[in-house]
Amino acid sequence: MPAEKYYAGFFYTNKSGMAKLTVYTFKQINYDMKKYDLIIIGAGSGGLSVGGFMVKLGFKVLMISKTAHEIGGDCLNDGCVPSKALIHAAAVVHNAREVSKFGLELSPEVDIKKVMQYIFEGQEVIRAHENKDYFEKEGFDIAIGEAKFTAVNQVSVANTNYKAKKIVLATGSRPKKLTAPGIEKVTYYDNRSIFKINELPKKLLILGAGPIGIEMAQAFQRLGSEVTVVQHSHAILSHDDKELTLILQKRLEEAGIKILFDTTVSHFDSANTAILKTKEGIEMTVALDAIFVSIGRQLNIEGLDLEKANIKVEKEHIVVNHYLQTTNKNVLLCGDIAGNLQFSHAAEQHGRLILNNLISPLKKKLNNKHMSWVTFTDPELATFGLNEKQLKEQNITFEKVVQDFANDDRAIVDDYRYGKLILYISKGFWFQKQRILGGCMIAPKAGELIQELILANVSGMSINTIAGKVYPYPVATRINQKAVGQLKMKLITDNTKKLIQLAFKMFS
Ligand SMILES: Cc1cc2nc3c(=O)[nH]c(=O)nc-3n(C[C@H](O)[C@H](O)[C@H](O)COP(=O)(O)OP(=O)(O)OC[C@H]3O[C@@H](n4cnc5c(N)ncnc54)[C@H](O)[C@@H]3O)c2cc1C
Numbered sequence: 001m002p003a004e005k006y007y008a009g010f011f012y013t014n015k016s017g018m019a020k021l022t023v024y025t026f027k028q029i030n031y032d033m034k035k036y037d038l039i040i041i042g043a044g045s046g047g048l049s050v051g052g053f054m055v056k057l058g059f060k061v062l063m064i065s066k067t068a069h070e071i072g073g074d075c076l077n078d079g080c081v082p083s084k085a086l087i088h089a090a091a092v093v094h095n096a097r098e099v100s101k102f103g104l105e106l107s108p109e110v111d112i113k114k115v116m117q118y119i120f121e122g123q124e125v126i127r128a129h130e131n132k133d134y135f136e137k138e139g140f141d142i143a144i145g146e147a148k149f150t151a152v153n154q155v156s157v158a159n160t161n162y163k164a165k166k167i168v169l170a171t172g173s174r175p176k177k178l179t180a181p182g183i184e185k186v187t188y189y190d191n192r193s194i195f196k197i198n199e200l201p202k203k204l205l206i207l208g209a210g211p212i213g214i215e216m217a218q219a220f221q222r223l224g225s226e227v228t229v230v231q232h233s234h235a236i237l238s239h240d241d242k243e244l245t246l247i248l249q250k251r252l253e254e255a256g257i258k259i260l261f262d263t264t265v266s267h268f269d270s271a272n273t274a275i276l277k278t279k280e281g282i283e284m285t286v287a288l289d290a291i292f293v294s295i296g297r298q299l300n301i302e303g304l305d306l307e308k309a310n311i312k313v314e315k316e317h318i319v320v321n322h323y324l325q326t327t328n329k330n331v332l333l334c335g336d337i338a339g340n341l342q343f344s345h346a347a348e349q350h351g352r353l354i355l356n357n358l359i360s361p362l363k364k365k366l367n368n369k370h371m372s373w374v375t376f377t378d379p380e381l382a383t384f385g386l387n388e389k390q391l392k393e394q395n396i397t398f399e400k401v402v403q404d405f406a407n408d409d410r411a412i413v414d415d416y417r418y419g420k421l422i423l424y425i426s427k428g429f430w431f432q433k434q435r436i437l438g439g440c441m442i443a444p445k446a447g448e449l450i451q452e453l454i455l456a457n458v459s460g461m462s463i464n465t466i467a468g469k470v471y472p473y474p475v476a477t478r479i480n481q482k483a484v485g486q487l488k489m490k491l492i493t494d495n496t497k498k499l500i501q502l503a504f505k506m507f508s
């Protein structure tokens, strides 16, 4: 840091020949203070979604990243991209094994180094347009180092001070650490280390059955690990519909994954032995070669000197309002750090809201009523809009439609008759607009199949549009029409039948 006071002095001789010293003191002048319209701390999904557009609009933007390698954030480096590449590799291996159904025997042994290479190569393709040089060419200023607030609108990085009218804090989150006696004895992985392994763990113990734990459980089981998942509550994927998560759980268990509920680690006896404990206090021993910890996320708020910018923290979360403003209205939160839904697309949604509110007098509030997410297991589990509990809490009347796939032609030929779609549709009569309020689906590629339903939800489209659409036979999305059709069939009562029969007599 530069000194706060500077001193300057000079000697001179007065008229009588006496030597004199005059000393001037003055306060620090920040010659190195750089000024911006916007500073973004963190170059992940959130930071990038705000910065790119502001630069295109001609604003002076500084983006700060802890290290050059971390540009792209968790999504590119340790999250979505490597996990989805791993899931793809595991699906290829799984499909190769599946050919035995048709008389061709293959028992692929996985070379995990090649899988890691595949992941790395995919990341490198994306890194070509998510790196320091690229963003500098695009018009960003980039500072590398840990940012700290030094005053209300001011941050410092590597001894340089920066000031801006607005600051976006997008420092993301990191995996929570598991603490248990003896943990130092075991090979410990989390999402920051699992995509760089050299050896496939023969026995993998996964802690936490959220989206990370469940996606990785299936991928590693398919690659050849013997997987046990330990979850300290009674369900996998607790943010999704239980009726659908039970279908997924059954399929994972049938594939050989062991899931232990209401259980957690008590301690580790050795590098290869975990002692687990159920809620009832029953102990059991599990053999392992490594553990993978996915027990939730911790927000990256430490070391930022938030108090110097008057930003309040309560219960390890930054206090934030619906406009994503902190207690310092010029500092906005974007992405995981906002403590809301932790998805790349949620970070992008925050980014869009912030952009709107930076340049428009019509300020928008964060609203998750159209949010969606997909867990990329096989089958995928996709969820969107409002769920049953939220609809009831908000006193919104709705009809629940449950469509199973047992008799769907596409599900029959492609072997996913276990699939299920649940829709919540607003109440209405005959031609009155009925709209899709939310729903969820389990099926292979459910994340893609559900997109037209999400569009209908977001745009407030009448279900008549889906009911009247002509779908090529046998695309998988015909199931969406079938579900909506269930409501239309309810309109056929004794009275409507009589009316239609009368119309037949009169008009045919
Ligand atoms: C294994 C895994 C799989 C996932 N899969 C999906 C998925 O399929 N779909 C999905 O939508 N989401 C997925 N997510 C979640 C998604 O990755 C995150 O929600 C998203 O990356 C959050 O973006 P962010 O910008 O908030 O934070 P990040 O992407 O983590 O970016 C934060 C950046 O800030 C930097 N930073 C931190 N502190 C400082 C500091 N003091 N100074 C300067 N820079 C700092 C960090 O280095 C980092 O680059 C997954 C996450 C994981 C872990």
Ligand SMILES: NC(=O)c1ccc[n+]([C@@H]2O[C@H](COP(=O)([O-])OP(=O)(O)OC[C@H]3O[C@@H](n4cnc5c(N)ncnc54)[C@H](O)[C@@H]3O)[C@@H](O)[C@H]2O)c1
Residues within 6 Å of the ligand: 207, 208, 209, 210, 211, 212, 213, 215, 230, 231, 232, 233, 237, 238, 263, 264, 265, 294, 295, 296, 297, 341, 342, 343, 373, 374, 375, 376
């Ligand atoms: N496909 C996707 O979109 C995707 C994929 C992966 C991650 N993500 C995002 O990343 C976030 C973090 O994922 P996550 O799975 O780490 O977190 P999570 O909080 O969703 O799940 C962690 C699970 O671990 C359990 N748990 C906590 N402590 C435990 C312990 N000591 N022993 C056993 N179980 C324990 C919790 O009950 C919880 O069910 C998710 O919320 C999601 O938003 C998204």
